[in-house]
Amino acid sequence: MQKAFLPALGLFFLVNICSGQSKEPANKVTRPLKFTKQQIAAESFESVDVFDVNNDKIPDLVSGAYWYEGPKFLNRHYIGEVKRFGEYWDDFSTVPLDVNGDNKIDFVTGGWFGKTLTWRENPGNGNEWPEHRIAEAGNIETTRAWDVDGDGIPEIIPNTPNDSLVIYRLVKNSQGKGTGRFEAHRIMGKHGHGLGFGDVNGDGRSDLLVENGWLEAPTQPFKQAWNFHEDFKLGTSSVPILVVDVNKDGLNDLIVGQAHSYGLHWYEQKKDKKSKKTTWLKHAIDLNNSQFHTMHWIDLDGDGQEELITGKRFRAHNGNDPGEFDPLGIYYYKWNGESFTKQIVSYGPFGEGKGAGIYFSVTDLTGSGRKDIIVAGKDGLYVFYNQGSE
Template identity: 30%
Template sequence: MVAVGPSFVPDVTFTGSSLTGWHTVGNAKWTAENGEIVGKPTAASGGWLVLDESYQDVGVYVEYRCTGGCQAGVLFRETKGDAGMKGTFVDLSDPQITTYSVTLGADGAITSRNKARRGGGLVRFTPPPDPNAPVRNYRPRPTAAGLPLTPPDTSLKAGEWNTAEMFMDANVVRTFLNDGREHGAVSDETYGPFALYVGGTGEVRFKNVKYKDLSIKFRQPDKTSPNFRRQILTDFFYSFSVAAADFNHDGVEDIVSGPFIYYGPDYTRSEEIYPAEAFNQTSGFPGDAWIQSAADFTGDGWPDIISTNYGSLGVTLYVNPGADKHRRWDKFQVVKEVQSEVAMLRDVDGDGKPEIVYMGGGQVRYAKPDPANPTGSWIIKNVSEPGYGTAHGIGVGDINGDGRMDILNAYGWWEGPKDPAHDTWKYHPVAFGRYGRGIMGGAVMGVYDVNGDGLPDVVTALNAHGWGLAWFEQKRDAQGNITFVRHMISDDLNTKAENAGGVVFSEPHASGFADVNGDGIPDFIVGKRYLSHVNTFLDPDSFGQPVLYVYKTVRDPKAPGGARFVPELIDNESGAGSEVLSVDLNHDGAVDIVTPTRFGTIVFWGKPGAEEKH
């Protein structure tokens, strides 16, 4: 099996050897033994084990093994039809995990099955079919050969144990086989129990059967760490991005998040740089505000803003009008295409000016203004060969200690060359990410000495739309060859022993690093992007609490690798977007944290003296 355990906290887990609370229909014998449900067909048409309780929206997780020519599946929303029963049937014996609308005869036999229309994806409700809609043929970008991180085999394993996680919600059923990609289909919006199925010959065994009423949501009472003061800049969803600079030259740091600059020192006065339009918190994405960075890109002495956006929007430059006040800023598209949902502004070529590091065209890249024409197309440098670009995970730091910046992503790191004009840097393969539901790679990756041995390590989320935080301990052999050992910080709901402080959350799509507790060692700041793929069950635990944490780096010779990470909750009603900004905005000696989220943009002011309490 690829993954064990559900991505949700179940209401019910089947245990024991009794089928109380279930009833049978059709031609099959059902028994329970030591937490396993066993079904054996007594005729090829098979039969059903039906839950007595009904649900409209429900999440179901099973581990199952079908042997001896059996057929297995799960029926959702069983209701009475004209001549028997009907419902939505997920065929777990089909390698394609096809979903059908089925009718059942009085004897439980399937009398008709019609393949359900494809549904799901980035919508909760699949709309009616549009006969004029263009045909979309998704073709993933080709990847390089010999990568250290490759998609696991999530296909159906005949005769072996498999996992299936299914979410029946609204008019969509989503099935994830062996923690692979979504198999989505449209369902009638009816109400009824779900049922396990066995047919054909042989037997099916289900174990770790867990389910949850998806109509019930939980939110904890608001909580903010006493070491921080919470200030809401806006409670509208404008942005996943944030940056800081003194935009009006008054000597005070300002904040930009989406269409607004919030002027310091109190950040209660704001001004548009482009026309503001808020997005739907549950179904929208922030348009031209995925990643924002601030620097003087035009050379006129005023800090400008770039917005690096996933897809064809590319990189947009907003030029600071300087002394020309009371106006929005002119904008220019300076990079046409961006593949990544994360980017970093760093000086990677040693010229004293920052470049934007991102992925594009299947390659790791950075871009910089053309000094002769900074509002025209920027100069693009390819760091990697084609096939190494990822959507998630970017880091910049000196891995090998040669004084030059190296660039990282989920596939490893690229060594900064002596000649900054050199294309395609030397590649070092390392799996700095982990696959889940077809996605891998984290957010901003930190490079610093975690355990105090003098070697830079790597700290990162493993999957921005899934689970996992880890640090990678750098090792060197006698010849100076560099390898890394992974140490988990937090894993998933089913690995309590590996979750530091008992803390676990999914969708860690934004992260940053700063010395929050004043011990001279960077700490790991990371937040959950709530409803990252909108209000669907496309991502694991997408409706989980929108938390923001700082994981304090503690050097401990008794811990694996010589260090451990201690979580402190900053806030549980914010989370993060694509960026977490950590900076001492008011120069009081305490790190302040700004997070742009679906709930607005929020500042958490560090309290001077609180370092001793962290």
């Protein structure tokens, strides 16, 4: 696909390190949640997701070379070899998807060092999971799945900072099931660290975001060019960059963590009523922690309002990032109508606090109706069971 770079006219960027302002009333005060911590494994893979591997209707954990059978996660099953490079395993995502249409959930992964996007086939019989090549994608920081065309089946989009931005679309058969093959759609050349997905301009179509701007989704995303708007500079930004209406003013804002430095911010979208010009006002959420590499926006406490869940990636660059040796932590941040308030899920030095890894999951593991937090990392694989508030 041909790329299009059409910078939006009259757009500029404002920086204001302060709490966000909103005219809406503060949300009802919710007491902090309590969590019970369970170590699943000492393995140092940095990615985990939750899905039903063996079709017993009980969620399982999948992380690196192993899957852990629910509901207790005590039985560990071997998936297959994952190559190691120093402190890193070349496995920077766990994207669940039935790739070959056999009604068994597979997963998509890839790594920085091998430069290959792959999928692991769920054999359904306890054997090792065959590995299949999707593409030589370049250095893969991590990968996410978003439904670009709205057909109910997500596309695979790796963040490849040294290479082109490419969407990999699953090829489906006449019954709408996966065939085990993907089509590659290049929408932009070299891009930076960070990737997001959401409707930036309010036209009803979800756009893609990179470190230095956003790509406007056309009506036919795999046939037409995506126009690039170079509106901002986000630094070594998180994956994902969240696109959400933080202050409920009808305009979607951005939430961005610094993956390899200090800082967690939200960028308020503002539009001048007369000129229709767009500006982005930067507000601090947390300046005291570093390596916010990944995050979720989800209702964690069950009050009907989403919370921001994130934390520090332990040894993201093996001791070479600012704040690498600070205490570890996982946090959730709650919007109170004016700013974000911080609550601690886990905090402390290595062995006490927990890092957030590069790809984690938030889902109800026990059927309690409360969402739990499942986190991998170089400091181990853990579940934080949500006990609710008292």
